[in-house]
Amino acid sequence: MPGAELENTAAIPRLTVDETGSDGGVAVAGVGVAAAPVEFVLATAETPPVAVAAARPRSRGTLPMVGMFVLMLIAGLYFGRAVLMPVLFGIVMAVVLTPIVDKLSRFGIPEPVAAALVMLTMVGSLVLVIEVLVIPAWDVLAELPVQVQNLLAELLRWVRSFRFGSLIAPHDTTDLTKQAAAQGLNITGALLQIAQGLVVSVVSAMVLAYFLLSSGDMFLTKLVRVLPIFRDKVRAVTVVRTVQRDVATYFASVAMINTGLGIGVTLLTWGFGLPMPWFWGALVALLNFVPYIGAGTSALLLLLAGMAFTDSTSQALLLVTCFVGITFVEGQLINPMLVGKRLALNHTVVFVALLFWGWLWGVGGMLLAVPLLIIMKKFADQTPGWEAVAEFLAR
DSSP states (O other): OOOEEEEETTTEEEEEEEOOOTTSOEEETTEEETTOOHHHHHOOTTSOOOOOOOOOOOOTTHHHHHHHHHHHHHHHHHHTHHHHHHHHHHHHHHHHHHHHHHHHHHTTOOHHHHHHHHHHHHHHHHHHHIIIIIHHHHHHHHHHHHHHHHHHHHHHHHHHTSTTHHHHSOSOOHHHHHHHHHHHHHHHHHHHHHHHHHHHHHHHHHHHHHHHHHTTTHHHHHHHHHOOSHHHHHHHHHHHHHHHHHHHHHHHHHHHHHHHHHHHHHHHHHHTTOSOHHHHHHHHHHHTTSTTHHHHHHHHHHHHHHHHHSSSHHHHHHHHHHHHHHHHHIIIIIHHHHHOGGGOBOHHHHHHHHHHHHHHHTHHHHHHHHHHHHHHHHHHHHSTTOHHHHHHHBO
16 A cells, blocks of 8 residues: 655644554654554644634724714714703812812701802802903903004004015004904904803803702712622722812812912002003903913903003013913912822823813813813722823823
């Protein structure tokens, strides 16, 4: 019988099997082996099994589904802003004010009464802000078109001072005055519309915050009851308490910093002879709750005010320069010292969040951007599996 060639493609080289031996044995590579079974020639049992991880193929439809979910979520946030924005305002307000209600409750005051006292204080503060800022702001807005026209005239004179500047800047500024007046009216109407929407949202948020504060730990107790594992119950309580404490600490620190900044701006504008210096100090303190954009808006408003109420443009520029120096000290020295690294956020993430929420919900979204980031960061710090999110949000 002719020789047969067997192959083991897994791990054994080609073997030649010869069955022509007289004693019925089997010859493997010229070596006679008596009564050798065929399994020995194949030697499949001697090849160690290789553990191959079953790689689950990734579905090609996963990425498009995630993209569609994100787009649907953004669309839902945009079209549901009339309801979602007051709800988020109320939740953030309740998170910030919960430690105050807890301290009042320790003195024997019932939680509904303590919540009512806190919210009445908030309403009084809102009325004071309207009295101090909104009413005087109408006088400032009435003169805003004139100040814009003056600023444009100064810029045109500066451009015409160059060799080819006369080809770019027109000499007749009559049309610019009309356009500035029209733009001023448009800005006034837009600000009035924004203010109306904010008032409705703030009132709704205050009512929701009162219900959340007066209920005490009811929702936290319900959350603990529905969680099946004891470890998750403990973790939920820890996360909620940590978020409440750290967010309240952050806002208390920022309020102190902005109050000091407002006092400094009040003294600065008083020194430069601007009318209503307390108005400019309060306005800057309120705008500084919105990082970066608030400081830029304050600098622009102070520049317009300086050009309107000082003797020369150089004094207006000096006023803005002094304000930039104050904000630099506040942002680089005082803020890190009082807020600390534990509550510090990544500057890039904050700026992107301001752009996103401002595009999505306008001024209200910009006010909510930083509180939502802080709550997300503290939640990620205390939740296993969210370490990467916490790392990217941290400074």
